Amino acid sequence: xxxxxxxxxxxxxxxxxxxxxxxxxxxxxxxxxxxxxxxxxxxxxxxxxxxxxxxxxxxxxxxxxxxxxxxxxxxxxxxxxxxxxxxxxxxxxxxxxxxxxxxxxxxxxxxxxxxxxxxxxxxxxxxxxxxxxxxxxxxxxxxxxxxxxxxxxxxxxxxxxxxxxxxxxxxxxxxxxxxxxxxxxxxxxxxxxxxxxxxxxxxxxxxxxxxxxxxxxxxxxxxxxxxxxxxxxxxxxxxxxxxxxxxxxxxxxxxxxxxxxxxxxxxxxxxxxxxxxxxxxxxxxxxxxxxxxxxxxxxxxxxxxxxxxxxxxxxxxxxxxxxxxxxxxxxxxxxxxxxxxxxxxxxxxxxxxxxxxxxxxxxxxxxxxxxxxxxxxxxxxxxxxxxxxxxxxxxxxxxxxxxxxxxxxxxxxxxxxxxxxxxxxxxxxxxxxxxxxxxxxxxxxxxxxxxxxxxxxxxxxxxxxxxxxxxxxxxxxxxxxxxxxxxxxxxxxxxxxxxxxxxxxxxxxxxxxxxxxxxxxxxxxxxxxxxxxxxxxxxxxxxxxxxxxxxxxxxxxxxxxxxxxxxxxxxxxxxxxxxxxxxxxxxxxxxxxxxxxxxxxxxxxxxxxxxxxxxxxxxxxxxxxxxxxxxxxxxxxxxxxxxxxxxxxxxxxxxxxxxxxxxxxxxxxxxxxxxxx
Amino acid sequence: xxxxxxxxxxxxxxxxxxxxxxxxxxxxxxxxxxxxxxxxxxxxxxxxxxxxxxxxxxxxxxxxxxxxxxxxxxxxxxxxxxxxxxxxxxxxxxxxxxxxxxxxxxxxxxxxxxxxxxxxxxxxxxxxxxxxxxxxxxxxxxxxxxxxxxxxxxxxxxxxxxxxxxxxxxxxxxxxxxxxxxxxxxxxxxxxxxxxxxxxxxxxxxxxxxxxxxxxxxxxxxxxxxxxxxxxxxxxxxxxxxxxxxxxxxxxxxxxxxxxxxxxxxxxxxxxxxxxxxxxxxxxxxxxxxxxxxx
Numbered sequence: 001x002x003x004x005x006x007x008x009x010x011x012x013x014x015x016x017x018x019x020x021x022x023x024x025x026x027x028x029x030x031x032x033x034x035x036x037x038x039x040x041x042x043x044x045x046x047x048x049x050x051x052x053x054x055x056x057x058x059x060x061x062x063x064x065x066x067x068x069x070x071x072x073x074x075x076x077x078x079x080x081x082x083x084x085x086x087x088x089x090x091x092x093x094x095x096x097x098x099x100x101x102x103x104x105x106x107x108x109x110x111x112x113x114x115x116x117x118x119x120x121x122x123x124x125x126x127x128x129x130x131x132x133x134x135x136x137x138x139x140x141x142x143x144x145x146x147x148x149x150x151x152x153x154x155x156x157x158x159x160x161x162x163x164x165x166x167x168x169x170x171x172x173x174x175x176x177x178x179x180x181x182x183x184x185x186x187x188x189x190x191x192x193x194x195x196x197x198x199x200x201x202x203x204x205x206x207x208x209x210x211x212x213x214x215x216x217x218x219x220x221x222x223x224x225x226x227x228x229x230x231x232x233x234x235x236x237x238x239x240x241x242x243x244x245x246x247x248x249x250x251x252x253x254x255x256x257x258x259x260x261x262x263x264x265x266x267x268x269x270x271x272x273x274x275x276x277x278x279x280x281x282x283x284x285x286x287x288x289x290x291x292x293x294x295x296x297x298x299x300x301x302x303x304x305x306x307x308x309x310x311x312x313x314x315x316x317x318x319x320x321x322x323x324x325x326x327x328x329x330x331x332x333x334x335x336x337x338x339x340x341x342x343x344x345x346x347x348x349x350x351x352x353x354x355x356x357x358x359x360x361x362x363x364x365x366x367x368x369x370x371x372x373x374x375x376x377x378x379x380x381x382x383x384x385x386x387x388x389x390x391x392x393x394x395x396x397x398x399x400x401x402x403x404x405x406x407x408x409x410x411x412x413x414x415x416x417x418x419x420x421x422x423x424x425x426x427x428x429x430x431x432x433x434x435x436x437x438x439x440x441x442x443x444x445x446x447x448x449x450x451x452x453x454x455x456x457x458x459x460x461x462x463x464x465x466x467x468x469x470x471x472x473x474x475x476x477x478x479x480x481x482x483x484x485x486x487x488x489x490x491x492x493x494x495x496x497x498x499x500x501x502x503x504x505x506x507x508x509x510x511x512x513x514x515x516x517x518x519x520x521x522x523x524x525x526x527x528x529x530x531x532x533x534x535x536x537x538x539x540x541x542x543x544x545x546x547x548x549x550x551x552x553x554x555x556x557x558x559x560x561x562x563x564x565x566x567x568x569x570x571x572x573x574x575x576x577x578x579x580x581x582x583x584x585x586x587x588x589x590x591x592x593x594x595x596x597x598x599x600x601x602x603x604x605x606x607x608x609x610x611x612x613x614x615x616x617x618x619x620x621x622x623x624x625x626x627x628x629x630x631x632x633x634x635x636x637x638x639x640x641x642x643x644x645x646x647x648x649x650x651x652x653x654x655x656x657x658x659x660x661x662x663x664x665x666x667x668x669x670x671x672x673x674x675x676x677x
Numbered sequence: 678x679x680x681x682x683x684x685x686x687x688x689x690x691x692x693x694x695x696x697x698x699x700x701x702x703x704x705x706x707x708x709x710x711x712x713x714x715x716x717x718x719x720x721x722x723x724x725x726x727x728x729x730x731x732x733x734x735x736x737x738x739x740x741x742x743x744x745x746x747x748x749x750x751x752x753x754x755x756x757x758x759x760x761x762x763x764x765x766x767x768x769x770x771x772x773x774x775x776x777x778x779x780x781x782x783x784x785x786x787x788x789x790x791x792x793x794x795x796x797x798x799x800x801x802x803x804x805x806x807x808x809x810x811x812x813x814x815x816x817x818x819x820x821x822x823x824x825x826x827x828x829x830x831x832x833x834x835x836x837x838x839x840x841x842x843x844x845x846x847x848x849x850x851x852x853x854x855x856x857x858x859x860x861x862x863x864x865x866x867x868x869x870x871x872x873x874x875x876x877x878x879x880x881x882x883x884x885x886x887x888x889x890x891x892x893x894x895x896x897x898x899x900x901x902x903x904x905x906x907x908x909x910x911x912x913x914x915x916x917x918x919x920x921x922x923x924x925x926x927x928x929x930x931x932x933x934x935x936x937x938x939x940x941x942x943x944x945x946x947x948x949x950x951x952x953x954x955x956x957x958x959x960x961x962x963x964x965x966x967x968x969x970x971x972x
Contacts, residue, residue: 032905032914036768036778036895037865040929041906044918 012071019063055665062662069655079645088181090142091127093117093149096189097156098133098163099533099584099607103190103223103307106216107158110188113214114153117186118146129153132189134161134534134582136171142179160533160584162604163189166197169204176206183209190217191618193611203621211622217612221306222252224275225608226259226299226313229530231288234318236351241288245299245313247273248280250609252305259283262298262312263290290319294598296586310608315530316586316598320351323371323522327356328378328385330406336376336497339505340514347515352522367392372521375414377404377496386414394486396593398521403460404496413462416483416492422461424477432457436474442482443520444491445470450509458501460494467492487540487593491517523595530600536578537599540592558590562601723747758816758856759793759801760883761786762848763830766807766839767910768863773894774954781953782861782890783830788957789859790830794823801826802851805833808840810847816856838910841866841874848878855882864889865910868936872944879945886947889937893954896930898922 035041093114101107118127126142129152139152172185185205189195191213197203205211227248235241247257254277261269268289275281283299290297300312325344327337337356344352352371363382367373367389375381381389393399393415401416405423412419426433432455438448451471459477467483467490481492495501504510531537539557556573559566562585568576581587587599613621726735726746734748763786769779776784786803793799802816803826814822814829839862852858858878864871864887871887878885900919907914934950941948 032907034771034909035898035906036771036863036892036909038906038908038911038913038915039865040926040933041915041917042921042925043915044903044921 008075010071010075012074013068015067015071016064019060019067022060022063055668059662059665062658062665066655066658066662069651069658073648073651073655077647077651079647089125090179090181090183091118091121091125092130092183092185093127093153094130094132094136094168094185094187094189095153095156096133096163096187096195097131097159097161098192098195099158099160099309099603100163100190100192100195100307100610101216102158102309103217103221103610106190107156109216110214111153111156113188113216114186115150117214118149118153129156130171131156131159132163132165132168132187133159134164134167136167159582160601160603161582162534162607163192163195164197165189165195166199166202169197169202172209173206176208181208184212185209186212186214188214188216190610191215191613192217192607192609193613194606194609196613196617200617200621205621213618213622215612215618217610220251220612221610223250223305223307223310223608223610224248224252224255224257224301225250225307225310225605226301227280227605227608229299229313229315231297231315231530232317233315234320234351235288235290236320236322238289238319239287241317243285243288243297243299243315245283245285246280247275247283247301248605248608249275249278251278251611253277254279257281257304258302260300260302261285261288262300263288264295264297288317290317292319294318296598296600307608307610310603310605313530313602314584314586314600316600318598322351322353324355324369325352325518326362326365326367326370326373327354327376328359328362328374328381329356329376330378331358331360333377333404333498335499336402336404339499339510340374340376340497343505343511343514344518346511347518352518367397368395370397372398372400372518374400374402376402377406377498378414379406381414389415390485393488393490396487396523396591396595398489398491398523400491400493400517400521402493402495402497403462404498405458405501413460413492415485416462416467416481416490418462418465418467418481418483418492420460420462424459424461424473424475425457426459427457433459433473433475433477435479436472436476438471439469442468442470444480444482444513444517446516447512448509450507451504451513454502454504454507454509456495456502456504458495462492462494489521491521523593530602531581533581533584533601533603535601536580537587537589538578539576539589555592555594557592558588560588562586722750724750757799758854759789759799760804760816760852760856760858761789761802762804762806762858762860762862763833764807764839764860764862765805765811765833765835766837766862767835768839768865769890770835771863771892771895771909772953773892776953778863778890778892778953779833779835781951781957782888783833785888785890785951785957786830786859786861787827788961790823790826792961794818794826800856803829804844804848804851805829806844806847807835807837808843810844813847813851815851816854839863839865841871845874845877852878852881852883857884857886859886859888861888861890863891863895864937868933868940871937872940872946875941875946876944884947885945886949887937887941889934889948889950891950891952893952896927896934896952898926 095107095110095114097107101110114129118129121127123146124144126144127140127149128142129139129149131137131139139155140148143149168187172183176183225248227246229246230244232241243261245259247259249255252275255275256272257275259271259273260267269285271283271285273281273283288297295317296314297317298312298314303311305311327340329336337354341354341356344354355370357365359378359381363384365385365388367385373389373392375389389397389399399415401413403413403420424433434456435448435451435454438445438451440446440448448471456473456479459473459479461477462481464478464481465483467481469478469480470482470491471478471480473479477494479494481494483490483492495504497505499505504513539559556570557568557576557579558573559568559579561567562583566573567582568579579587579589581599581601584601584603587601588596589599590596723736723739724747726748730748734750736747736749739745739747763782765779769782770777772778772780790801790803793801798818800816800818801822803812803814804810805812812829812833814825860875875885875887900917900922903916903918905914905916938948938950
């Protein structure tokens with residue numbers, strides 16, 4: 001069957017009249033050839049005239065054919081062929097290997113069904129295998145080799161990622177841009193409701209893709225899981241540490257569950273908890289008796305449900321002696337170390353011990369022995385110390401600078417690099433200033449509720465430059481600035497800690513500020529706690545290009561995955577800015593700044609909710625792919641579809657041949673005519 | 678210098694005076710002679726003074742040294758009047774390359790004029806004719822004669838048909854003094870008629886030279902297919918086939934040229950065939966050769 005997509009272009013057939021006019025209506029107009037005299041000429045006729053006329057008509061026919069074909073190619077004729085006949089339809093098999101596919105025999109069933117789908121295809125039909133986890137992973141190119149396709153299906157391993165059907169839709173939309181043949185997509189998945197994107201339009205397939213769904217989970221499986229937990233990443237006193245875990249049930253009846261705290265493979269404590277029907281219960285372990293060093297801990301519930309893989313949630317704890325903090329202050333200032341040290345000691349998980357030192361004695365101190373360094377209202381620091389501190393920060397250390405009143409006498413703040421342009425003495429006017437705005441997204445300002453009550457009598461005015469302003473006073477003067485230098489950070493507090501320039505140290509907000517700042521500056525925030533699969537861990541600083549280069553030249557990161565292998569190549573270890581945590585378990589990471597950490601990675605708990613996508617949504621989804629019937633099973637329904645096969649390429653080929661023939665005939669014919677002229 | 682005699686090179690030069698100068702200087706240089714040769718009054722001998730002799734011819738220097746009166750005798754001048762009869766009929770406009778027959782005829786005439794007036798100090802005149810006399814410039818050596826002649830050549834555009842008989846009577850009127858008469862034409866007429874028409878010009882004792890100007894494609898025309906030919910003068914049309922052109926036509930043309938050569942020689946006329954893709958030196962050599970006391 002044939003069709004014309006643009007029948008209006010057939011009006012171009014009128015152009016056939018052009019060669020008709022040129023050849024049949026204008027054919028008699030030939031220019032005679034002048035000669036000086038006909039004295040020696042005689043009239044003569046030639047028998048070859050008939051051949052010439054024949055060639056003339058052949059030329060006419062070729063030109064008319066050219067016009068005809070040109071009009072035809074613009075009309076874009078096509079053949080309707082049934083899809084069953086078209087072997088160029090690409091068979092795409094996508095197997096869901098998200099975390100929830102570990103339940104029961106889902107992944108094995110998916111592989112078996114995929115092999116069946118591949119076995120049914122015709123040997124000449126190309127097929128492609130993909131795995132759908134957190135992202136769409138292409139396992140083969142479109143190939144016809146059955147053994148290679150089977151090997152690709154067999155190679156799919158259960159993953160720990162959170163599946164996302166939106167990724168599938170996005171991948172298909174990208175694919176139809178490059179693959180111009182129709183695609184028959186078979187999705188083998190448990191059709192977990194949580195895998196749907198927030199917007200249904202994201203998972204809708206483009207027009208050329210016919211979606212065939214193979215739901216593997218027939219019914220909802222009751223499932224308990226450790227939904228969340230709260231455990232310290234680093235602790236000093238095991239008695240003070242406690243672990244909170246939330247046990248959640250999905251489609252479950254009320255039940256008593258046994259929850260265990262496992263430390264380094266040994267059960268340290270066990271508790272029973274009543275979990276209401278389809279609800280949550282909290283378990284608290286009051287102590288966390290871990291040995292010194294890194295410990296691999298786990299909260300586990302008894303495996304008595306249909307999805308045992310999510311019954312444990314791991315976290316890493318580092319037990320260490322309190323880290324020392326170097327506090328450099330002036331000889332006359334004894335208040336600052338008292339206030340700062342008290343706040344540091346009062347923090348919930350006091351992991352730091354303050355070591356105050358007078359600036360004059362600090363010249364030969366090695367800052368690398370400290371978690372971080374505080375420079376409190378120091379008018380001048382020895383150049384040796386400044387150089388040491390600069391190198392210390394470049395290599396990943398951090399320094400908190402309290403500008404204090406002494407900085408007003410200086411042009412430039414040491415280490416921080418920015419100039420002091422002015423100093424505001426609010427007390428001189430008989431008043432004070434308060435904090436105007438804070439940046440709660442900064443780790444040091446996580447709990448900044450009490451800052452509004454603090455009165456500030458003095459603040460240095462520092463040009464922020466490229467640094468981040470974390471807090472400002474009411475008049476806009478920057479109060480707390482954060483600047484990245486190499487692999488480390490500099491935090492500048494433009495007032496002081498001495499309860500003279502402000503009364504912040506007397507406020508309750510001072511303790512969480514010092515605590516959070518200390519955690520931030522010692523990179524404890526970055527290293528502790530448990531993470532989710534597919535999240536990223538920053539391996540080295542990314543903001544400063546030059547310093548990251550020096551860091552990459554100086555130090556490579558080292559990552560050992562849960563399976564004991566290195567997920568990064570040597571080159572990636574030297575240059576990668578971040579690491580994607582693709583598997584659940586413990587990652588041993590040594591960062592570019594030399595710090596080491598044990599990172600626990602848990603699967604996304606959304607995978608534990610095994611609710612299925614409702615039938616009508618599935619029908620809508622597969623129907624939206626362009627099939628008329630709700631073809632959730634069997635590819636047969638799609639095989640009867642007709643596909644349009646454009647003929648323009650073939651017509652262009654004929655045009656080319658006709659054009660060449662026309663050129664040959666015309667050059668011979670018109671060559672004769674030129675002789676006549 | 679030889680290349681300046683090539684008509685295709687001359688076609689790129691604007692102005693007949695420049696063309697003529699280029700051709701003649703090139704031609705003369707080719708003779709290995711000084712361009713100033715020939716015309717200055719040459720000393721012949723001394724003769725003793727006799728009463729009645731013109732005193733202007735006495736060599737007073739010799740008289741001062743010897744106190745004898747001698748006259749200087751010079752070789753007498755051998756002026757030869759040159760008249761060119763130029764055929765300006767329509768058939769002369771034919772061309773198969775850059776230079777038409779008319780162009781070639783103009784170059785030839787211009788070169789001859791230049792050679793005659795500038796180099797030989799001969800009086801030169803021009804008669805342009807087709808089926809009647811269209812222009813006549815009296816032979817003279819007056820100042821500006823060369824420019825008048827060249828202007829006459831410039832104005833001579835091909836038109837109408839050739840008819841030797843009709844203007845002949847005028848030729849007779851104009852050519853009373855003996856000299857050299859050059860007829861430049863493509864001579865599309867029977868040799869008999871041509872000779873009969875031109876022969877009387879000799880009766881005054883003039884040397885008559887016929888320059889037969891033809892295009893190469895007129896002598897050996899090429900035709901790949903049947904074609905309609907149109908006569909430039911009569912505008913008559915004729916369908917011709919290549920076989921005829923390759924055979925019969927060539928025979929007829931060769932016969933015509935041979936008869937022209939033979940009959941003109943028999944009548945005491947000088948005949949030269951000039952083909953428009955050949956250099957111009959043939960015509961110039963002929964002029965210098967025929968000129969009495971020439972070179």
